[in-house]
Amino acid sequence: MTSTISTVGILGAGRVGMALARQALKAGYDVKIATAKPPTEIALMVDLLAPGATSVSADTAARDSDVVILALPLGKYRTLHPENFAGQIVIDAMNYWAPTDGTIAEFEDEASSSEVVQRFLPDARVVRSLSHIGYHELEEQALPPGDPERQALALAGNDAEARRLVAGFIDRLGYDPFDAGELAAARNFDGGTPIFGGRMRLDEMRRLLGEAPLVGEAAE
Amino acid sequence: MELGIYSFGDVQRDPATRKLGSTAEATRNLLEAIKLADEVGLDYFGIGEHHTYEMPASAAPVILAAAASVTKTIRLGSAVSVISTDDPVRIFQQFATVSALSNGRAEITAGRGSSTESFPLFGYSLNDYDELYAEKLDLLLAVNAAERVTWSGKFRPALDDALVVPRPDSGSLPIWLGTGGNPQSSVRAALLGLPISYAIIGGQAARFAPLAELYRRAAQQVQLPGASVKVSVASPGFVGDDAKAAKDMWYGHWYEIMATVGKIRGFVPPSRAHFEHEANGGGALFVGGPEEIAERIVALHRSLGHMRQFFQMDVGQVPQKDFLHAIELLGTRVKPLVDAELAANPSKPEVGND
Numbered sequence: 001m002t003s004t005i006s007t008v009g010i011l012g013a014g015r016v017g018m019a020l021a022r023q024a025l026k027a028g029y030d031v032k033i034a035t036a037k038p039p040t041e042i043a044l045m046v047d048l049l050a051p052g053a054t055s056v057s058a059d060t061a062a063r064d065s066d067v068v069i070l071a072l073p074l075g076k077y078r079t080l081h082p083e084n085f086a087g088q089i090v091i092d093a094m095n096y097w098a099p100t101d102g103t104i105a106e107f108e109d110e111a112s113s114s115e116v117v118q119r120f121l122p123d124a125r126v127v128r129s130l131s132h133i134g135y136h137e138l139e140e141q142a143l144p145p146g147d148p149e150r151q152a153l154a155l156a157g158n159d160a161e162a163r164r165l166v167a168g169f170i171d172r173l174g175y176d177p178f179d180a181g182e183l184a185a186a187r188n189f190d191g192g193t194p195i196f197g198g199r200m201r202l203d204e205m206r207r208l209l210g211e212a213p214l215v216g217e218a219a220e
Numbered sequence: 221m222e223l224g225i226y227s228f229g230d231v232q233r234d235p236a237t238r239k240l241g242s243t244a245e246a247t248r249n250l251l252e253a254i255k256l257a258d259e260v261g262l263d264y265f266g267i268g269e270h271h272t273y274e275m276p277a278s279a280a281p282v283i284l285a286a287a288a289s290v291t292k293t294i295r296l297g298s299a300v301s302v303i304s305t306d307d308p309v310r311i312f313q314q315f316a317t318v319s320a321l322s323n324g325r326a327e328i329t330a331g332r333g334s335s336t337e338s339f340p341l342f343g344y345s346l347n348d349y350d351e352l353y354a355e356k357l358d359l360l361l362a363v364n365a366a367e368r369v370t371w372s373g374k375f376r377p378a379l380d381d382a383l384v385v386p387r388p389d390s391g392s393l394p395i396w397l398g399t400g401g402n403p404q405s406s407v408r409a410a411l412l413g414l415p416i417s418y419a420i421i422g423g424q425a426a427r428f429a430p431l432a433e434l435y436r437r438a439a440q441q442v443q444l445p446g447a448s449v450k451v452s453v454a455s456p457g458f459v460g461d462d463a464k465a466a467k468d469m470w471y472g473h474w475y476e477i478m479a480t481v482g483k484i485r486g487f488v489p490p491s492r493a494h495f496e497h498e499a500n501g502g503g504a505l506f507v508g509g510p511e512e513i514a515e516r517i518v519a520l521h522r523s524l525g526h527m528r529q530f531f532q533m534d535v536g537q538v539p540q541k542d543f544l545h546a547i548e549l550l551g552t553r554v555k556p557l558v559d560a561e562l563a564a565n566p567s568k569p570e571v572g573n574d
């Protein structure tokens with residue numbers, strides 16, 4: 001099992017996928033990126049927009065990486081092959097937004113869409129993160145550790161070791177990680193909360209989300 | 221380089237009572253703005269299809285047809301037409317009519333639209349978002365290519381050698397692909413042989429330079445003729461006599477619209493610091509005095525090589541008189557500065573070939 005992250009697989013070569021690819025390359029990671037299409041079809045795009053990243057198939061990106069980031073439209077999550085994700089650390093950056101995704105009942109009923117994704121990928125170690133910051137801000141607002149203006153990014157997941165590794169990844173991307181605890185706590189930084197699209201430092205986020213996970217109370 | 225305006229036809233707000241003005245008044249205001257833009261020498265005016273009370277410009281070609289008869293040289297377009305929820309045959313006919321009335325000044329920018337009110341309004345499902353867009357674009361390009369069309373698809377009955385008229389004098393309409401930065405859309409525009417229009421509405425504007433480069437490289441690969449390879453930019457902006465006063469004033473209106481959208485989409489509205497970051501230097505909000513805005517347009521041109529930039533000024537109930545004054549400044553002050561600078565120091569040829 002992964003003990004450090006050196007290869008990052010990204011599913012989705014859209015605005016978010018490309019921004020993440022560049023940011024991860026800058027931080028020194030090996031980056032593989034894929035869409036549902038064959039890798040040759042995205043090669044030109046990847047060479048120009050994220051030079052240094054490798055275009056691969058969706059299967060390869062999912063299987064042969066230390067961490068897999070989901071950056072595809074949430075409505076397409078069922079096209080993922082669960083067997084590819086067994087044991088993998090998966091960062092779910094996908095947001096449910098009914099006005100463009102269409103109303104999807106299973107997300108309407110759930111506290112956080114990541115819990116639906118975790119159920120669909122039962123053997124994956126899903127961590128929700130990178131979802132409450134805009135794709136261009138991710139690149140434009142990254143800062144080195146210790147900078148007084150450095151922003152925080154929240155993460156939540158049921159596997160403590162996966163959370164620890166993702167926290168290290170987020171730190172290298174240029175943000176202070178805030179561990180919000182179990183996956184259900186993701187509702188505390190999803191759409192409609194002051195964290196979503198709000199820029200804040202770690203101390204401010206801690207004040208809002210508390211030292212300990214706030215599942216339940218904060219959602220009231 | 222061409223400069224212009226785009227608008228969603230925002231209604232007014234009474235400063236004393238805070239009540240919103242009528243949508244009919246907003247429609248007449250839009251016509252007044254287009255007429256002035258033409259008079260002050262601007263090159264383009266686009267109307268973006270919207271269906272809300274605050275932004276009631278739902279029938280762009282009707283307004284553009286009225287504008288055709290009171291303007292002389294300005295090009296008249298959509299920014300964008302939400303083609304996913306309309307009939308492409310009808311869109312073509314309406315803009316071809318505007319083209320005839322304006323002696324060839326009409327253009328279409330085809331887009332998905334970032335607000336989705338038109339889906340329930342016209343009986344479409346958001347679950348077909350991608351498929352609808354691809355099919356409607358295909359049909360729009362087919363009717364633009366020839367006056368007799370044979371075509372079949374999933375969302376409407378087939379056409380068998382159907383006649384689609386009127387035809388523009390030049391045979392077809394300029395059709396742009398409008399995109400907000402999804403990289404695949406840049407490739408798609410090139411593969412379809414279309415010029416591309418980027419909506420750069422936040423962040424640092426020059427981050428679109430690699431996308432424009434991707435578009436041009438993909439166009440090269442499919443050997444698209446140089447004349448078809450064009451890049452334009454739509455961005456929020458406002459020009460006032462005094463830079464600081466313009467930013468102070470416009471921030472309130474921009475905040476209004478961001479807070480409204482934020483409420484719907486669940487994000488926190490941006491702070492003043494955020495605004496200042498994007499309304500200065502390389503930021504995407506072109507708000508300020510004439511010299512500053514001219515400099516910032518030229519700076520973006522150095523990295524993007526776009527042939528046209530047009531600004532959404534009347535967001536969040538900007539008073540009509542301020543909107544009109546900003547249009548005047550863009551035409552009479554900003555445009556000559558941009559023209560002079562680009563004539564004296566052209567952007568490097570490798571940045572675009574427009």
Ligand SMILES: NC(=O)c1ccc[n+]([C@@H]2O[C@H](COP(=O)([O-])OP(=O)(O)OC[C@H]3O[C@@H](n4cnc5c(N)ncnc54)[C@H](OP(=O)(O)O)[C@@H]3O)[C@@H](O)[C@H]2O)c1
Pocket residue numbers: 011012013014015016017034035036037058070071072073074076079080093094095096130131132133134135136401402403404
């Ligand atoms: N925009 C933001 O600022 C932001 C911020 C945080 C999170 N998010 C979330 O991030 C996700 C992506 O957003 P975006 O703005 O990047 O969208 P986007 O620009 O439309 O990109 C979506 C990408 O996913 C790919 N894709 C589609 N189906 C796929 C599949 N089955 N397997 C692998 N890849 C697939 C698409 O390529 P093909 O269709 O060619 O396969 C495309 O490259 C969304 O869930 C969004 O809610 C967005």
